[in-house]
Amino acid sequence: MTGVLNTVDQRTNLVGENRLELLLFKLNSRQIFAINVFKVKEVIKMPTLTKMPGSHNHITGVASLRGEPVPVIDLRRAIGFPPFHGDQEEEQNLIVTEYNRTTQGFLVGQVRNIINTAWTEIQPPPKTAGRANYLTAITHIQEQEQIQIVEIIDVEKVLAEIIDYDVSISEEVLDRDLLDNMHGRKVLIVDDSTTARNQVKGTLSQLGLEIIECRDGMEAYNLLKSWCDQGKTVTDEILLMITDAEMPEMDGYRLTYEVRNDARMKDLFITLNTSLSGSFNEAMVKKVGCDRFISKFQPDMLVEVAQDRLRDLLSPNK
Structure with missing residues (x-):
């Protein structure tokens, strides 16, 4: 065996x-x-x-x-x-x-x-x-x-259904000074598991973020391309994209590769959020060009990534 x-x-x-x-x-x-x-x-x-x-x-x-x-x-x-x-x-x-x-x-x-x-x-x-x-x-x-x-x-x-996943955010992680700037910004979640999407949505919605959901990499890539074809700037449309690794049609690695190789969307901030093993994915993150990697399911880390991304955008050097 x-x-x-x-x-x-x-x-x-x-x-x-x-x-x-x-x-x-x-x-x-x-x-x-x-x-x-x-x-x-x-x-x-x-x-x-x-x-x-x-x-x-x-x-x-x-x-x-x-x-x-x-x-x-x-x-x-x-x-x-x-x-x-x-x-x-x-x-x-x-x-x-x-x-x-x-x-x-x-x-x-x-x-x-x-x-x-x-x-x-x-x-x-x-x-x-x-x-x-x-x-x-x-x-x-x-x-x-x-x-x-x-x-x-x-x-x-x-x-x-066996383990109760807690979507509460630790007070020491939450940066309340950023909440006003968070409100109304959008995050794209890409995951074929409804449960996983709901976990991320339940966490980030507490920050006032609006959530756009896609069920696989191909659906997400087509959405991003449609924005570009309409003359929209992807980084203006969404704060970041959080994607699973393994999905039907197109996996998260291929999705990231395609985004990075399209000049119209290559600057999109991408976080890989997956249940696959950490050491392997850290290597893949570097290979395909993801910005961050999170091993599911960690509400505080999701919040930290969103806050870090917003701080970077609000930095005077940007």
Whole structure:
């Protein structure tokens, strides 16, 4: 099982090329689900768990992995399926992941394989799909001359329903002298997760900022281009853009690359706000030209970035 991921570290060249790799798995149902390989630390057979009294009902227990406690989430139950029963005939595996600076395991059924695909092949889920609330996107694979749908899990929503994310701002971070100048300015948020967009929106709206939302990099890029085509100055329209890294159609790295290579919008202040691992993203920030990097979800850091950007604009040297 661990051999499935033994080349993950060699795949960073996919990022920034508008490509990704997905780890496919099942939840002991016919559907095929997936998450981004870059969020996966390892895949193992289901270990012995310790029950935690009073924990969320989606938490099956805690696994001890190399001496570190890792909460295990029953992914079937978390997305609205009946929970795993623990039958001996029922295949159970643990996908250990790193999201939002925390490590957690997802209890799944069969773990299949990794596929390499382009973000242009990733589509938003149908609006009428019953489980769309737990999907960020879908894609397709061909198996035995049949086209199969792959459903990409919105892990941020799954985690947000277990962990209460606090959007309050620390008093020592908030610069009240800037609030009057903040009021009415606009920020563009680009993220395929409704949960993630709401977290950023709930934080920055406290500053009096107006929020413009886009669901993927292509939608955001088309919006920016439309402003330029109308003769508008992008940096006058928005204070900054806050973008996720992994999104359908166009990822955040490619979005940043395209912006930096368009003379009409190249000076836009861009912050990468992602749940992917910090050290990797810090390198990618420099490569594609983002101004700042934030590992989700940190309200105080979002506020600091917005305040720093405004201070820079208000500086007499500007």
